[in-house]
Amino acid sequence: MDKRVLIIGVGLIGGSIALAIKKEHPGVYITGYDLNEQNCRLAEKMNIIDECLPSFEKEAAASDLIILACPVEEVEQKICQLAELPLKPEAIITDVGSTKVKIMEKSAVLREKGAVFIGGHPMAGSHKSGAGSARRHLFENAFYILTPAGNTTEEKVCELKSWLKGTGANFVVMEPEEHDMVTGVVSHLPHLIATSIVRQVKKHAGVNERVRWLAAGGFRDITRIASSSPAMWRDVVKHNQSSLLSLIDEWIDEMEYVKDLVQSGDQDDIYSYFADAKKFRDALPVRARGAIDAFYDLYVDVLDKPGVISHVTAVLAEKRISLTNIRIIEAREDVFGVLRLSFQTEEDREKAQECLIKNDYETYLNM
Ligand SMILES: NC(=O)C1=CN([C@@H]2O[C@H](COP(=O)(O)OP(=O)(O)OC[C@H]3O[C@@H](n4cnc5c(N)ncnc54)[C@H](O)[C@@H]3O)[C@@H](O)[C@H]2O)C=CC1
Numbered sequence: 013m014d015k016r017v018l019i020i021g022v023g024l025i026g027g028s029i030a031l032a033i034k035k036e037h038p039g040v041y042i043t044g045y046d047l048n049e050q051n052c053r054l055a056e057k058m059n060i061i062d063e064c065l066p067s068f069e070k071e072a073a074a075s076d077l078i079i080l081a082c083p084v085e086e087v088e089q090k091i092c093q094l095a096e097l098p099l100k101p102e103a104i105i106t107d108v109g110s111t112k113v114k115i116m117e118k119s120a121v122l123r124e125k126g127a128v129f130i131g132g133h134p135m136a137g138s139h140k141s142g143a144g145s146a147r148r149h150l151f152e153n154a155f156y157i158l159t160p161a162g163n164t165t166e167e168k169v170c171e172l173k174s175w176l177k178g179t180g181a182n183f184v185v186m187e188p189e190e191h192d193m194v195t196g197v198v199s200h201l202p203h204l205i206a207t208s209i210v211r212q213v214k215k216h217a218g219v220n221e222r223v224r225w226l227a228a229g230g231f232r233d234i235t236r237i238a239s240s241s242p243a244m245w246r247d248v249v250k251h252n253q254s255s256l257l258s259l260i261d262e263w264i265d266e267m268e269y270v271k272d273l274v275q276s277g278d279q280d281d282i283y284s285y286f287a288d289a290k291k292f293r294d295a296l297p298v299r300a301r302g303a304i305d306a307f308y309d310l311y312v313d314v315l316d317k318p319g320v321i322s323h324v325t326a327v328l329a330e331k332r333i334s335l336t337n338i339r340i341i342e343a344r345e346d347v348f349g350v351l352r353l354s355f356q357t358e359e360d361r362e363k364a365q366e367c368l369i370k371n372d373y374e375t376y377l378n379m
């Protein structure tokens with residue numbers, strides 16, 4: 013009999029995982045339940061799931077794999093609800109939440125009932141939400157952290173990896189505490205900082221309208237993650253409170269140091285401050301995917317005349333290369349403009365560059 017997978021919360025991550033599972037396990041029957049019925053119907057219509065359910069209780073009892081892909085507070089609730097239901101004894105329950113300590117603590121109720129719960133966190137995503145943004149390749153080459161409880165067998169962990177093989181992710185097993193500290197440093201704190209600098213700019217834009225114009229472009233790019241789902245991040249902050257409090261203290265100390273540095277005006281110390289960070293950042297892996305996704309940009313010189321943008325996009329569409337963003341960033345002299353094209357993967361950027369060069373466009377990786 014075909015296996016059944018139930019996804020609770022068929023949004024960006026739940027939908028992308030459903031697509032990856034279907035690719036590797038085409039015979040599987042994937043059902044979905046979402047509080048937002050419209051979103052669930054959309055997932056069904058887009059063939060992300062086979063069936064959108066009005067409730068999940070009955071289906072949970074028939075499922076071989078249950079994936080909790082809602083915000084982390086809701087994950088905790090769903091764990092409690094599942095613990096009250098009859099489940100298949102060999103079923104695996106997992107989640108995709110951005111935090112792990114509280115979820116693993118809560119999952120004890122499932123283990124007490126003999127069910128297998130393995131915490132999971134695919135370290136890739138975007139600031140977009142909903143099934144409409146789901147992508148099969150979203151997790152390719154990304155880290156996918158698993159936090160099995162001490163008594164979970166290796167066999168069950170392997171079985172989960174095999175279910176998730178189509179994600180193309182690299183699995184890493186971690187303790188929940190290490191997970192929450194590491195993701196606090198590279199993802200949760202940066203989200204708070206990005207949001208705080210957007211708020212600072214907003215305050216200034218209220219006083220001087222020019223701030224808003226100048227915040228377009230580079231500032232907007234470096235604060236992309238501040239456009240993520242507020243509900244999701246509200247829950248993450250609540251769940252990772254203790255790691256975040258100590259990281260925020262460290263950040264305040266760092267800002268105090270920066271303030272002293274600026275006040276001192278010491279040229280050598282200020283230079284060293286930038287140089288030290290540059291050295292560390294320049295040595296970070298370029299091709300690897302980390303916690304926050306990079307966007308792979310390609311710059312193209314284009315003649316400033318009607319139809320040129322549609323020609324560039326048509327040339328790429330013909331080769332089935334998908335763009336994540338397109339922007340005219342500068343008008344050079346009178347006749348040239350520069351288009352900045354963004355891609356999800358380095359491979360897409362390379363293919364795009366090759367194809368545009370063949371069509372006589374001048375391209376650059378940096379500007
Ligand atoms: N957005 C990202 O880049 C990443 C998010 N995550 C985690 O994945 C989880 C889902 O996030 P996204 O897919 O980005 O959000 P999303 O907003 O795209 O999808 C979440 C879905 O859960 C549904 N939902 C909310 N409460 C529910 C409930 N009680 N029962 C059933 N469905 C419910 C929502 O209606 C929504 O469709 C979160 O726990 C988040 O921490 C993990 C990695 C990356």
Ligand SMILES: O=C(O)C(=O)Cc1ccc(O)cc1
Nearest residue numbers: 110135136137138139304305
């Ligand atoms: O690139 C981005 O927008 C992200 O920040 C992706 C992301 C968001 C939440 C996670 O728990 C993991 C990755």
